[in-house]
Amino acid sequence: MERIWIYQSNRELTAEETEKITKKLEEFTKEWAAHGKQLAARAEVRFNRFIILFLNEALEAASGCSIDSSVRFLKGIENELQIDLFDRMQIAYRKDDEIEAVSRIEFEKRIDQGEVNEDTIVFDNTVANSNELASRWEVPMKSSWHAKVFKLPV
Numbered sequence: 001m002e003r004i005w006i007y008q009s010n011r012e013l014t015a016e017e018t019e020k021i022t023k024k025l026e027e028f029t030k031e032w033a034a035h036g037k038q039l040a041a042r043a044e045v046r047f048n049r050f051i052i053l054f055l056n057e058a059l060e061a062a063s064g065c066s067i068d069s070s071v072r073f074l075k076g077i078e079n080e081l082q083i084d085l086f087d088r089m090q091i092a093y094r095k096d097d098e099i100e101a102v103s104r105i106e107f108e109k110r111i112d113q114g115e116v117n118e119d120t121i122v123f124d125n126t127v128a129n130s131n132e133l134a135s136r137w138e139v140p141m142k143s144s145w146h147a148k149v150f151k152l153p154v
Contacts, residue, residue: 002054002130003062006137007074008092008123010084010101013048017081021045028073029053034066049092049099050123051077051085054130091146094121094138111150118142118152 013021025043032039040056053070055062078085091107093100093116102110110116122141127133141147 001058003057004055004127004129004133005053005070006125006127006133007051007053007085008087008090008101008125009049009051010087010090012099013045013081013083015048018045018048021051021077021081024073024077025051025053028070032066032070034060034063039066047099049101050125052133088125092123092125093141099123108150111152114153116141118147122146 022045025045029039029041029043032041037060039062040059041054043051043053045051051074074085077083084090089104090101091104093107095115107116118141120141121138122144124137124139124144124146126145127137136143141150141152
């Protein structure tokens with residue numbers, strides 16, 4: 001099982017941007033270290049929207065400094081591509097075959113309008129490991145923390 005961190009872009013990335021980020025992620029994970037020890041890490045971009053860092057902590061755990069270096073690296077990608085990867089107030093969900101990312105206020109409006117309901121697939125970016133990523137990252141709203149925070153019409 002790997003520890004993970006998910007960073008959601010405020011907009012869909014182009015194929016060119018995804019390719020550029022993927023190359024940068026490969027370079028970063030090859031060099032990523034904690035207390036001078038190489039970390040067993042990998043990364044990927046999913047759905048042209050989410051950057052996911054994976055770390056096998058059974059081999060070497062992340063340190064505060066190594067996590068800080070990953071944040072600095074991602075901030076560099078943000079600046080270069082003019083995207084926001086750290087806006088935790090954006091909610092991502094599936095609408096037909098697309099992924100929408102909207103503010104909390106807009107998400108609430110879409111619930112009120114019936115566009116989002118208890119069966120809408122939402123992304124739970126709070127998952128912390130690869131098992132959770134596989135089992136509860138994309139789930140119906142009724143099975144996620146979203147249902148506790150956002151009031152669904154009765």
